[in-house]
């Protein structure tokens with residue numbers, strides 16, 4: 001167990017990640033979430049790839065597994081309403097697209113009409129690591145919709161009301177309770193291919 005948790009938290013707190021909206025859907029369901037575990041995964045412009053880390057308890061993971069695709073979106077501070085809609089609560093309890101306009105774009109997943117930019121991603125590999133499933137995906141289409149700087153995590157917190165901060169904290173704490181044992185179980189039974197020795 002780490003000894004100086006405050007210092008470690010300060011290290012992570014010194015970086016400011018972009019806030020992505022991940023969407024997915026199959027024939028009868030649709031949903032999405034907020035994610036910071038999103039990375040460009042290729043330097044080859046002719047084969048653009050992304051890698052995202054999604055918790056398996058989230059409804060969106062179920063939708064990605066079912067459809068084999070997801071949409072990625074960057075939003076501006078003016079579009080922060082998407083973060084409250086997709087980042088709080090579960091799509092199992094409400095249709096997160098009920099009041100969200102979907103762009104008239106042929107994609108594997110619903111694409112937000114109102115965003116800075118979007119990517120249509122098709123999964124070709126999924127690695128299940130306890131509290132996260134890592135999806136590698138080909139980026140098959142994308143577009144820049146409007147000018148602006150992508151919303152970051154620190155801006156998200158600055159824009160949150162006290163109630164929204166409380167809901168974000170409650171969601172995170174509930175996730176930790178579910179995800180901690182998933183990670184422990186995965187580590188206790190690590191596949192041989194992932195062991196260092």
Ligand SMILES: Cc1cc2nc3c(=O)[nH]c(=O)nc-3n(C[C@H](O)[C@H](O)[C@H](O)COP(=O)(O)O)c2cc1C
Pocket residue numbers: 019031032033034035036037038053054055057058059060061086087088089090091092153156168171175
């Ligand atoms: C700033 C921020 C970053 C997040 N990053 C991730 C992430 O990378 N992966 C993930 O699975 N959940 C992440 N979450 C949590 C989900 O967005 C949240 O639990 C969501 O409500 C899950 O919705 P769903 O069950 O409808 O899929 C993040 C939440 C916030 C506020």
